[in-house]
Amino acid sequence: MNPRFIFYDVYANLKQWFRNRSSVFWSLLFPILLILLFGSIFSGSNDITYTIAIQDLDDSTYSHLLIDILENISIIDIKNVDKNENITSYMLDNDLPAAIVIPNGFGEDLNDIILNPISTTNLSFYYDPARGDTVDVIKTVLQSTLYEINMQLTGGRKIIGLNEKIAAGENLSYIDFFLPGMIGFTIMTSSIYGSIERNTKYRKNGILRKLLTTPVNKTEWLLAKMLFMLFLSFLSTIIILIVGWIVFNLHVHLDIFTVILVISTSFLFSGIGMIISRFVKEEETADMAGGAITFPMMFLAGTFFPLEIMPEFLQMFAKILPLYYVNEGFRNAMIYMDIDKTLYFTGFVVLFAIIFFIIGAILINWREE
Amino acid sequence: MSELIKKTIRCPNCKHVFTITGLPGEIKKVVCPNCYTIGKIVFEKSKDIAISVSHLTKIYGDLIAVDDISFEVKRGEVFAFLGPNGAGKTTTVEMIESIRKPTKGLIKIFGKDISKSFSEIKERIGVLPQEFKSFERLTVRETLEYFSSLFNKHIEISKSLKEMNLEGEKDKLYKDLSGGLKQRVGVAIALVNDPDIIFLDEPTTGLDPKARREVWDVISNLKRQGKTIFLTTHYMEEAEYLADHVAIIHKGKIIAEGTVDELIQRYGKGNTLHINGNPKVYEFLKEKGFNVEISRNNGVTMHILRYSDILEVLSLLKDNNIEYDSIDIRCPNLEEVFLTLTGAKLLEGTI
Numbered sequence: 001m002n003p004r005f006i007f008y009d010v011y012a013n014l015k016q017w018f019r020n021r022s023s024v025f026w027s028l029l030f031p032i033l034l035i036l037l038f039g040s041i042f043s044g045s046n047d048i049t050y051t052i053a054i055q056d057l058d059d060s061t062y063s064h065l066l067i068d069i070l071e072n073i074s075i076i077d078i079k080n081v082d083k084n085e086n087i088t089s090y091m092l093d094n095d096l097p098a099a100i101v102i103p104n105g106f107g108e109d110l111n112d113i114i115l116n117p118i119s120t121t122n123l124s125f126y127y128d129p130a131r132g133d134t135v136d137v138i139k140t141v142l143q144s145t146l147y148e149i150n151m152q153l154t155g156g157r158k159i160i161g162l163n164e165k166i167a168a169g170e171n172l173s174y175i176d177f178f179l180p181g182m183i184g185f186t187i188m189t190s191s192i193y194g195s196i197e198r199n200t201k202y203r204k205n206g207i208l209r210k211l212l213t214t215p216v217n218k219t220e221w222l223l224a225k226m227l228f229m230l231f232l233s234f235l236s237t238i239i240i241l242i243v244g245w246i247v248f249n250l251h252v253h254l255d256i257f258t259v260i261l262v263i264s265t266s267f268l269f270s271g272i273g274m275i276i277s278r279f280v281k282e283e284e285t286a287d288m289a290g291g292a293i294t295f296p297m298m299f300l301a302g303t304f305f306p307l308e309i310m311p312e313f314l315q316m317f318a319k320i321l322p323l324y325y326v327n328e329g330f331r332n333a334m335i336y337m338d339i340d341k342t343l344y345f346t347g348f349v350v351l352f353a354i355i356f357f358i359i360g361a362i363l364i365n366w367r368e369e
Numbered sequence: 370m371s372e373l374i375k376k377t378i379r380c381p382n383c384k385h386v387f388t389i390t391g392l393p394g395e396i397k398k399v400v401c402p403n404c405y406t407i408g409k410i411v412f413e414k415s416k417d418i419a420i421s422v423s424h425l426t427k428i429y430g431d432l433i434a435v436d437d438i439s440f441e442v443k444r445g446e447v448f449a450f451l452g453p454n455g456a457g458k459t460t461t462v463e464m465i466e467s468i469r470k471p472t473k474g475l476i477k478i479f480g481k482d483i484s485k486s487f488s489e490i491k492e493r494i495g496v497l498p499q500e501f502k503s504f505e506r507l508t509v510r511e512t513l514e515y516f517s518s519l520f521n522k523h524i525e526i527s528k529s530l531k532e533m534n535l536e537g538e539k540d541k542l543y544k545d546l547s548g549g550l551k552q553r554v555g556v557a558i559a560l561v562n563d564p565d566i567i568f569l570d571e572p573t574t575g576l577d578p579k580a581r582r583e584v585w586d587v588i589s590n591l592k593r594q595g596k597t598i599f600l601t602t603h604y605m606e607e608a609e610y611l612a613d614h615v616a617i618i619h620k621g622k623i624i625a626e627g628t629v630d631e632l633i634q635r636y637g638k639g640n641t642l643h644i645n646g647n648p649k650v651y652e653f654l655k656e657k658g659f660n661v662e663i664s665r666n667n668g669v670t671m672h673i674l675r676y677s678d679i680l681e682v683l684s685l686l687k688d689n690n691i692e693y694d695s696i697d698i699r700c701p702n703l704e705e706v707f708l709t710l711t712g713a714k715l716l717e718g719t720i
Contacts, residue, residue, distance in 0.1 A: 008518035016506040019542070206498035210558070213466050213496040213568075214519040215488065367468060 005216050009224035010231070017232070026193075028236055031186040032243050038178055038304065049074075050138050053090055053099035055081040060107025066123075066160075069145060070100075076141060087126055097134040099126040100142070113159045122163035139164075175248045180330035181303035183240050187233045187265045188297070188323055192290050194229055195273025199364055200283040208366045222361060226270065233266040257333035257342050261349055265326050268353035272322075274360030297323045322352045374412045377423065377439040379623075381635055382406040418480070419444045419566050419597040420465060425474035427460050427621075434460045436621035437474075442599060442614070444565075447592050449612035450601040451703065453713070457621040458601040459499050462570050465599070466496050478566065492522060495564035497555045499571045499601075505544035509535055509554055512543055513561055520562035533557040533587065549580025556587050566597045573607060585610055605703035617707060624710050629703065636709045637701030642679055644669045644686075646694025653691055654682065673698075 017023050054070065056063045071078050081090050087099050101124040109121040125142065127135040139162070146160050153159060202208050211221065237258075244250035273290065280286040298304070300314060301323035307315045318324045329345035332338045373390045378399065380387070385403035391412035399410050420442040427435040435457045442448040450458050463469045465476050467487045476483045478490045503512050510526060517523035530536045533553055538546060543554065552572055559567055569588065573581040581604075588611050591598060602608055608615050609629050616626045625632055644650050645668040654661045654669060659682065664670040673679055679698065686693065707713070 002519075005518045008515050012504065012507055012511060012515045015511065016504055019506040205503070206501035207503070209463070209466075209468050209498040210496060210501060210516075211519070212468050213491060213494060213498075214516075214562075215491045215521065216519045367470070 002216060002220055005220055006224040006227065009221070010228045013225070013228040014231070017228075027186065027190045027232060028239055031182050031236060031240055035175075035179060035182055035240065035243055036247060038174070049077045050098075050134060050141075051077040051079060051096055052138055053079045053081045053087065053094070053096050055083065055085065055087050055090075055099065055101045057083055057104040058102050058106040059083075062107035062110045063102045066102065066106075066149070069149065070142075073141060073145060076138070091126060091128065097128050098138045100124065101126065110159070114153060120159055120161050122161045124165055125162040126165050175244065175250055176335045177306060177331065178304065179240060179244045179248075179250060179252075180334050181327045183237050183262075183330055184265060184323055184326035185298055185303045186236045186240065187262065188269045188326070189294055190232055190236065191229055191266050191269035192273040192276070192294055193287070194225075194232070195270045195360075196277045196286045196290050197283070198225060199274060199277035200281060200286045203277075203281065203366075204283055212366045218361070218364075218366065226267065229266045229270055230263060233262050237262050252334040253337050255333065257346050258330070261326065261329045261333060261346055264346070264349045264353040267357045268322055268326070268349060269356075271353065271356030271358070271360035274364045275356065278360070278363040278365070297321050300324075302327050322349070322356075325349050325352065375423070376410060376412065378410065379626075380404060380406055381408070413441065413443060417443055419478065420448075420599065421475075421477040421480075422461075422465065423475045425461065425464060425476065426472045427457075427464060427469065428472045433621050435464070435471075438618070438621075438623045440616050440623060440626060442566075442597060444597050445595045446613040447588065447598040447600060447611050449608035449615045450599065450618060451603070451605065451608045451612075451615055451707075452618035453603055456603075456618045458603075458618055459570055461618070462568055462599065462601050463498075466494070466568055468498075492520060492562060493565045495559035495562060495567045497552075497559040497567075497569045497572055500574070501555045501558075502551070503543045503554060503558065506542055508540050508542055509546070509557075510539040512554060513557060516558045517561040522563060523561050524563045529557050529561060532590075533560075547580065548576050549583050552576060552580065552584050553587060556584065560591075564596070566599065567591060568599045570601045571603070572600070573602070573604065581607075605707065609703055615703065617703075617710065619707075619711050625706065632703065632706050633701045636706040638672050638705060638709065639701060640673050641699045641701075642671050642673050642682065643697045643699065644682075644693050645696070647692060649691055650686065650693055653686070653689065657685060 017027075054067055056067060067078065067080070070076060079094065079096070081087060081099070087101055090096070091099050103122075103124065106121060106123075113119055113121060123146075125139070127139070142162060146162065147158075149160060150156065150158050199208075241250075241252060241254075244252070272293065276289050276293065277286050280289045300310075300318050301321040302318060303323065307318050307324075310318070325345050325348040329342065329349050332341040332345055374393060375388055375390050377386060377388050379385070380401040380403060383401060383404040383406070385401055387402055389397065389399055389410060391397045391410065393412055395412045397410050397412065399408050400406070401408075418441050422441070423439040425435055425438050426433070438457075438461065450462065452458050460469060464471045464474075465478070465483070467483055479493065481490060483490060504515070507515060510530065513526045513529055517526065530539050533556065535550070535553060535557060538550055538554075543551065546554065556567075556569065556572065559569065572588070573584050576584065585607065588598060588600070592611070598611075600607070600611060612629060614627070615629055615632060616623050617632070618624070625636060627635065643664060645664075645666050648663075648667045651661055651663055651669045654671065659671055661669050661671045671682070683696070
């Protein structure tokens with residue numbers, strides 16, 4: 001083993017990668033752009049109206065008046081919920097970001113407070129923390145509306161407030177679904193195309209022939225390349241998570257499974273890249289072959305949209321695609337925190353990684369025919 | 370006891386191929402068993418031989434790319450493997466570099482069979498593959514650092530930059546260099562481990578004349594340092610300028626081998642006189658019994674054996690008031706050798 005070579009190879013790859021603007025763009029900025037684009041479109045932060053649920057447990061003149069005021073706000077669309085409904089279940093079922101519950105006795109409390117203005121009555125404000133942007137807008141609108149009401153009733157003193165409550169249950173937003181898929185997709189593309197470039201361009205340029213005449217062996221070369229690929233995979237994962245956190249207030253659970261998945265995914269798709277470049281030796285054709293594999297996988301393996309919206313035969317097809325197991329592994333490990341499913345999907349990804357990388361490493365040949 | 374050396378010989382007279390054995394250092398009288406031509410063969414001491422190739426063959430399906438070739442490269446010489454594109458040069462050199470596996474044959478570098486000991490030989494050879502391009506986004510210095518990290522033994526990068534006259538370019542990215550500079554970096558890469566044998570596969574293909582001359586200067590300098598250089602080329606002037614020993618390969622076979630002078634003497638047709646500018650010259654000289662041919666621009670070409678023949682021809686023309694525009698005398702070269710041997714021009718001889 002030649003550690004000096006491995007160090008220089010990783011170092012040289014990093015330098016070349018940072019100097020290549022298109023590599024940096026496609027590996028880091030492109031996924032970020034996709035996250036921002038899809039996140040904005042499907043998280044609803046650009047909606048002109050925001051739908052919220054209102055459950056009136058009081059059914060008094062004051063509660064009716066409050067609902068009338070809220071219904072007159074142009075950007076708020078109100079869905080009235082029956083008294084007997086569980087408000088958080090209703091939110092979940094109807095995919096709503098927020099709900100207001102007017103408590104029983106709200107009218108009487110308000111009467112007492114107006115006469116004796118020393119206390120406050122609160123509305124319950126339920127919200128889905130995964131839809132931070134939308135919730136922030138709704139909350140701001142509600143607070144300014146309540147401020148106006150308080151001004152009208154007492155000349156400024158706060159008598160109606162909001163009691164914030166996080167809606168229970170797995171009411172996950174699109175970005176929760178999308179971001180782990182984006183991590184899998186980014187590692188897939190950089191690993192496949194990186195592997196194809198190493199094994200076709202370097203072959204065409206005589207670099208692999210040159211290496212054959214030097215003491216370095218294929219194991220050392222592969223080890224160095226995989227260290228670089230792992231660095232790149234972890235870097236893109238971290239950047240995607242930071243963007244998710246800053247822009248969409250996304251909080252994910254990170255544990256050893258996430259690390260195992262990042263490593264296995266890099267090995268899995270580097271292996272597929274090696275297999276492609278073994279059979280398609282021209283760089284441009286190999287790139288197209290890479291595209292022919294990554295593009296359908298990107299759309300069919302549940303990266304951008306849940307499998308459930310696809311026809312059943314496509315759902316069956318998705319389950320033979322390695323990226324499906326990667327996406328589901330990341331989602332279960334980072335978002336759903338379902339340990340059984342995490343183990344199941346991670347197990348498949350590790351298995352695929354071992355199989356594809358070993359086949360790729362065996363098939364890839366520096367020696368000319 | 371010294372090991373017997375087996376040599377494959379091609380009779381220069383009748384082209385018959387036969388083998389002969391001898392001891393290292395022995396000079397042996399040889400008689401061709403076919404035409405009885407007599408000659409001498411020197412069996413080099415094995416320590417003088419850098420590369421020894423015997424009965425090397427490479428077959429791809431129905432195509433015999435390299436057909437049972439044998440040759441030796443002495444230490445410290447520039448050995449040029451000359452032939453047109455597709456003749457088998459690169460296949461041969463890549464088999465010697467262990468990049469391709471031979472179908473048949475034995476290759477020894479410094480007396481060691483490369484099929485068994487190539488890993489230890491790797492530290493002693495430097496290779497510039499055909500059409501080599503390095504990492505585009507590394508600087509010249511970083512490129513040399515990278516390739517030197519592949520070897521246990523390597524020369525100082527600053528020394529390498531100085532020797533290859535690349536100090537001014539050390540911080541430039543490889544992709545921004547001119548073709549000539551890229552090839553110079555390629556040669557510098559081949560030298561990072563201070564090798565005893567340097568393989569340069571078509572090092573000047575695609576370069577302009579100035580850049581080609583720069584690479585030749587680098588190779589000449591390496592020759593002065595006593596390095597053994599195995600050069601493959603399809604440029605006859607490159608072989609003539611650089612090589613101590615030339616092997617001409619055509620359709621996978623070595624068709625001639627020797628020093629440039631030996632080859633020209635053996636296969637060249639002598640000097641030629643060209644008289645340009647008047648078609649009457651051809652008629653006149655033909656009438657006088659000279660063996661002349663028509664060449665371009667109303668010119669006449671004739672082979673001359675002695676320089677006195679030139680004077681005789683020119684005097685005859687003057688005495689008979691036959692005018693012409695110009696004359697030139699051309700010496701034979703490897704191009705002519707190749708033409709004699711194959712009936713095709715070297716650069717046109719793509720197979």
